[in-house]
Amino acid sequence: MKTPFSREFLNTATFVVTKGGRRASSTAGRGRRTPQAPAERRDQAIAPYLRMFRSGLGTVVCAVLALGCTSCNLAPKYQRPPTTVPAAFKEAPAAADADGAAWKAANPRDDSVRSNWWEQYGDPDLNALEQQVRISNQTIRAAEANYRVSRALVVQARASLFPTLSASPAVTRSRSSQNYSSSGSGGGTGAVVNNFNAPLDASYTVDLWGRIRNTVSASEFSAQASAADLATAVLGTQVALAEDYFELRALDEQRRILTETVSSYRQTLDLTASLVRNGIDSDEDLAIAQSQYDTVVTQATDVGVSRTQVEHAIAVLIGKPPSDLSISATAFLPNVPANPQAIPSDLLERRPDIAAAERQVAAANAQIGVARTAYFPNLTLNGAAGYQSSNSSNWFAWPSRFWSVGPQIGATIFSVGSLRGVNDQAKAAYDQAVANYRQTVLAAFQAVEDNLAALRILAVEEKQERTAVASAEHYLALAQTRFKAGIDSSLNVAIAQNAVLTNRETWVQVQLREVNASIALVAALGGGWDASQLPKMKDIVARPPKWKPANSSDMPPPEPIAPANPQPVAKGS
16 A cells, blocks of 8 residues: 555656546646646655655654653562561560569650760760761771762662763774785785774663663662661661770779779788787688688789770770770769660661661562563664764765664563573562561560560669678678677688679679660660661762772871770789
8 A cells, every 4th residue: 555654655656637637747747837736745745754764863753752661660569568566565664663673764755765875874985985986987987888889889770761972083094905805706905094983872771661760779779778787887886885885884893892802801811810820710711811812813903804805995996096095994883864665666767777678678679670671672772973084184074974873672582491580589589688677677676675674674683782782791791890809700701701792793793784785775776766867869879079099197196005904903912
């Protein structure tokens, strides 16, 4: 059929019907102008447009039409994986527990954890150290750099949404061989040829099935997960510093207790030696007092090892060499703050590790859409234009121009299980991400329950241990009175002194465990973080600050060598 747009129709001679019914060619007028029929005028009107279409501009029209088909997205509709969320925490106590120990419940206005959560412990030295963590800690810097890597991957993936334009100008001078011909007969001319070429190439992949958009989405979700990982690293480092700091203070308190005990044991040893010289006590009593004294001196000395190591760990956490930091000993005055009233459903939005796991699920969901596009063809629009000549004088002359434009379709025709394997892999990765997310949620609930229970039980234990210390001190006072009066031997005093020392050291450890449980509860509740802090797309693709390689200017100036830890307890004569 010869349509008005067919080549055959355009190449067919057009006839008109003259008056009287005689048919004549439109060119047979012998100088006489023949009236044009409506069909002939229509054909002449559309002929320029058909020539443009055949010359390649029609490809552009095809591209515009193809852009309208890019609304297809093969990824499953994403929904946050459902998890079992309890209505309340089991270990959250009432105003007082069964043993009558008061529970510090937060007021309604304090039901959320502040970002600077360490300030609630009321220790200025801890506040000063925590301020240095985010600035100087190298683990946090590494996590921040990893987040910038994920941001760069988003920028790279997003670039595929736009056309690519490249230029590769070249000038070559070549000579062909006289002994070779591509036709296989005879030889070449051996001519020397110049080639001046200035091409401009353009390429655009039409995102028909959402492969590029899903790739961008997956990169965006991964970048958000990396940002949450950075928040987790910051919180983890802050928690580690707080725990080490209070352990340091507990060691200071233990050393103070041991120093006082050394002095008390020394007095007992001197008194026993005097009684032995007067024939009141035996050498066995003196040996017991001497052994007890030597043992506690050794314990006091050994505390210095642990304190030194903890102090060095704090220095590393704030990004300093251990030789640049010295923390003076102070009293251990634990101040366990009121516990926030936590709601299990809020935990999903307040923990950065849960947010990171959920964003990984979203990324895996988008990757399923990427994998499904492998079943469908890819459409790429290619174009090239430029100037080419064998003489530099007319290189950029208008007749030296060249151009080409056209679509390219690529598809896998036959593959034994390859595409199915890619899709199965994406689905399995999604299932793995879902399982990891749910496991993270369960671990978060466990951490909150564990520390709520620990705080509730340790509050009772601390009260009981305080009573035990008072009882042991009363027993020691009675034993010393009877010993000085010559009623009992020094053995009873030694037993009472050991009871006091053991109970005082246990009391310090219970207080330390209580503070650590409070810190761990803060971490389990997210440390003041919430999901609204996740970066948006505009923040991810924003241009970062100017980069510079690591050099000496990044490091703080060297500080004088800090004094060593307190010397071991000197053994008296």
